[in-house]
Amino acid sequence: MSPFAEPAENSTPLGWVVLLLALAVSIGAVWLLSGLPILTAAYAGGLATLMALLVLLRGKARGSEVDALAPPDWSVTLAAIDQPGVLVAITDRANRLVCASAAFSSRFGVEKAPPNLALSEEDADEALLKTAREAWREGRAHASHLTLGRDDLRWEVEAQRAGRGEDHLVWRFRPESSEDLATDVGQLVAGPLGKMLDRAGVVAALVSPEGVVRAASPAFAECAAGDPTATLAGRDFADFLRLDERERIFFARAGREGEPYQLIHVSLNNPGEDWLAGPQDAPSLMLLIEAHAALADNHAGDATPKLEKLIEALPLGLAMTDRDGRFLFANPSFLRAIGRPDKGLPTFPSDLVVREDKSAISDAVRRFGKGGLASGDVAVRLASSPEEPVSVGLASMRGMGEPAVLLTLADSKEETELKRQMAQATKMQAIGQLAGGVAHDFNNVLTAIIGYCDLMLLRHMPGDSDYDDIQQIRANSNRAASLTRQLLAFSRQQTLRPEVLQLPDVVSEVSQLLKRLLGEKIEFRVRHDRDLGPVRADPGQLEQVIVNLAVNARDAMAAKGDGTGTLAMSTRKVTVKETRSHAIDMAPGEYTALLVRDTGGGIPPTVIGKIFDPFFTTKEQGKGTGLGLSTVYGIIRQSGGYIHAENVGPADGLGAGALFAIYLPVHHGAAAGAGRRGEAEEPARAWSSGGRVLLVEDEDMVRAVAERALVRAGFTVTAQPDGEDGLAEIANGGEFDLVVSDVVMPGMDGPAMARAIRKLKPDIPILFMSGYAEETLRNEISIDNMHFIAKPFSVEQISRKVGEVLSAANA
Known part of the structure; x- marks a missing residue:
């Protein structure tokens, strides 16, 4: 074994003895071989140092391995996240719940984990899934204005990636603050609502959680600073008030000679339940009412006449029900809004709405009557105007004896009537466009029918077997033509002679x-x-x-x-x-x-x-x-x-x-009209010398009838089915005295063809055939020497009109 070898993990005391003996032998060998005491001591010291370092490192490595193998202890995390007012949950990559605060468990249980909370609101489920995906991708995600079921609270949700490998998501659910509500209340207190409260002897101020004034009514500013226009924002609310020995409230500026006030504190907090217990940081509405004019106690009956006058004068409809949903009172604005200014209030709010919405408003009133909710709204349809849904606001009332529910409803009849008129005008415009298009197409069909009837009548004399039948067809066609004129009148596309x-x-x-x-x-x-x-x-x-x-x-x-x-x-x-x-x-x-x-x-x-x-x-x-x-x-x-x-x-x-x-x-111009109308009434000059006519019409039936009518009248006619072919006739050297063209055609329409022809033949007259109104065409088509004949026309009418145009052109 090497002297630097690391002891085995299962080393025994005997192993350590053998190792120490080996080290001693090596030190002795150095002494015998060198004979130098200093060298031997240095060698022994170096071995001792290396052994100590080896033992230290081995101990740390074993400790790390033990820590890595041990399961995580979530008790400290659970204690840290269990905060009042916040719901916290920790999930892994498989969206499994790893740890949750008591508030989260109380609301959602431990069987479901975000984002898969299986809420009844599809929008909330989709928002949570989107938040989870964004948090895994970006590291952090946020969503707001979520309704998480069971009440009308709005929530904001934050998800953040965490852990050694960032393989967990920490979810935090918080009720949205009342800051938006506080901003609106502040504007009302400093504006019209504050003035109305002032007239009723009530002074008001909006105060932040730190006790700083955010907004004040004019009367509060006058009592506190002597100037109704003074800006008190940013100053401590308590600095303006003082208490006497009987704990009555006075304005500090007035001293003991001033009137005592009763303070009503209205918190703008979101409602809380047990799982949300904890400190709230919402502004408060402070109402100061003169003690001698304060509301009577709960056994004394209704509010003072001043408060009743204030409620009656409000433009907003207000009504109150008891906890069982029975109406207690309503101001005139509320009665006007529900369409009962003279009939008075019914027994229950459900009597005001259509049958389908009765259960919705009854459930809402019952829910708010329990006091668990501060405010909300419900969309219903009133029986007096079932076509237009309205939003009824509801708020729980406290501090006035038995629990009650305040209902608010704005009188929006003028706004509703304006919306109805706008919708009607839009609908009429759309129908008018459709009617004009139908009349235009129908006129093409009638032109062909009437024209063929005229041509057939030329070959039959009164008394023939077919003569009466043809006359009947023509009469019914003219009747249909009168219907198209009515359609054009409705669509505002008929020809007017103002x-x-x-x-x-x-x-x-x-x-x-x-x-x-x-x-x-x-x-x-x-x-x-x-x-x-x-x-x-x-x-x-x-x-x-x-x-x-x-x-x-x-x-x-x-x-x-x-x-x-x-x-x-x-x-x-x-x-x-x-x-x-x-x-x-x-x-x-x-x-x-x-x-x-x-x-x-x-x-x-x-x-x-x-x-x-x-x-x-x-x-x-x-x-x-x-x-x-x-x-x-x-x-x-x-x-x-x-x-x-x-x-x-x-x-x-x-x-x-x-x-x-x-x-x-009222017309403020000249009393007599001139111009085109005078020209139209001028007697037509006779025309009998024929002429060359270029006829352009995309409808085969109309083109055939017009061509036969003009040929019969002695004109030389060249017929083309579209604007491109008509222009080609002129461009290829064709000589014509008149162009007769439809207005609406596929590809190149009539006006576009006429402008192109005028570049080649500046003086040639143009006669347009159309089922639309002449005034509309003249406003949209700016072409000189332009004439018009309305569809449907007879054989005689088209022949006479062409003769009139050629006669005027050659005059």
């Missing part, structure tokens, strides 16, 4: 017709205000609006019973102030209003939001197309005006019924 006019003149024009339509049983009244502003609109379309409204009113009064009633039409001037009070969606300005009121009993509330939808009707099948009011809506909106309907009660000697209000903006 004039500057007075609304009373339009009403007067149709008065005789209305009297015949209404019959003898319905009284027709007309009243006009003075100094009405002129409006700019199409008189023919306005007449259609008035007739449609009158017919609807007649049918409503006939459906009521005996068919008697009164239809009243009036015009009046609307000021800017009245504008804002009549309709939220109207732009400020001056309007001339046309009011049409009947005594038909009104419009059912369930359908009043749908009456302007196309094809919606309450009449029996076969008695209405459902396009009357939608046409009215489209004409008024295309004319720049507004229309809305409402039910009205008996007034001015008239019974209850419906009121349609039309608002047209």
Whole structure:
């Protein structure tokens, strides 16, 4: 054995004796061989040192091995993490629970470990899984605003990698602080809520856990510093108060001559349970009430008149129930918000909501009545307005005798009405676009049907067996064309001929017709205000609006019973102030209003939001197309005006019924229109010399009908199916007197082709065929010498229009 050999792990005392004898022999050999005492002593000392070092290192190595093999002792870790207010758990890489604090075990047990807590909230489960993945990857992760079941507390969760090999995750669950709530309360105390409390004789201050003022009401600032605008933030709350020998509270500035106050301390802590017991660090709301005006004790009944006036004056709806859920009181704002300003409170909050939400609000009130929760909210639908869900706030009340629950509800009827109007406007715009597209495609089909009917009638004489059948087809096609015009009116894409006019003149024009339509049983009244502003609109379309409204009113009064009633039409001037009070969606300005009121009993509330939808009707099948009011809506909106309907009660000697209000903006321009309308009314010049026409139309049926009609009229026609081929005809040297083109085509559309042609032939006239409105096309297409013919057209109409354009071009 080498003298430096390490003793075996199972060495015995005999082994150590043999080793020492070997060392002694080696020392003796050195003495005999060298004969030098100093050398022998140095050799012996070196061996002794090496042996001591070897023994020391061996002992440490054995101790390390023992420590590595021993199982970890979690008792110290458990004692360190068991802190009040925090839930701590330690998991390994297999997400197994290794160690947990008492609070964690009390809430979740020891069978489940994060992130797999199997919570009922899917969002919380997903957030915990995401936190775990991020912690293993980054070393630390954080999540907040989590609801971990059983109550409405919000939690923040932190996971951190730890251990020798960083093969464990330490999870910490903490209730979120009330800092956000404290910030909101501070703003209210320093603002409107503080002023209302001041009027009720209550001074308030928001105080941090350290006793420092964060915000104060004006009355508190005046009592504490003599200046209601003074900034007290950052100063100690206790410095402003003092106690006398009877432990009454006074403001230090006023001294004994001041009024004594009663202090009410409202903690803004999140609620706590046994497993969260411990110090809380949330701000507090300090309310100081004059002792002589303080609330009476629990045996004295209700609060003082000042507090009742304060609650009644609050714009926020407040109500209180007892722990069993019975209403105790409610302020006027709450009654307005639930739609019962005159009926009073029912017995239970569940009586206010629809059947499906009764259990939800009952359970919430019962839960908060137990006092375990501070505040929360529940979404329900009120029976008075089941279409719009509302959020009812709930808060547990303490310090006023028996436990109670405070309910809050904001009156958001104006906001809800605005949302409804915006949704209705968006829906009508979408339906209008759809209706315009349908009318455009339908007009192409009708153009072909009417055109082929015209061509067939040229080969048949009255009395032929097929003549009457062809006339019937043509008549029904024209009827369908009138439906497409109504669709275009609704979608605001019809051709209008606006004039500057007075609304009373339009009403007067149709008065005789209305009297015949209404019959003898319905009284027709007309009243006009003075100094009405002129409006700019199409008189023919306005007449259609008035007739449609009158017919609807007649049918409503006939459906009521005996068919008697009164239809009243009036015009009046609307000021800017009245504008804002009549309709939220109207732009400020001056309007001339046309009011049409009947005594038909009104419009059912369930359908009043749908009456302007196309094809919606309450009449029996076969008695209405459902396009009357939608046409009215489209004409008024295309004319720049507004229309809305409402039910009205008996007034001015008239019974209850419906009121349609039309608002047209006052026109401040010239009194007479000129330009295109004047040109359109100019007599057409005769044209009989023929001409070369380039016809471009992607619909085969329409192209065939138009080509045959123009050839029959004596024109030389070259027909092409798209814009590229039409442009190629001109580019390849084709000579034409007129281009007749559709507007909407695949690939190169009509306007793009026309602009390209104008670069080659600057003076050639363009005649567009389209099912859309002429005004819309003229606004979107800026081309000189452009003309328009609306679809559907007959053989005679297309021939005459081409002749008029060529005649004007050669004049």
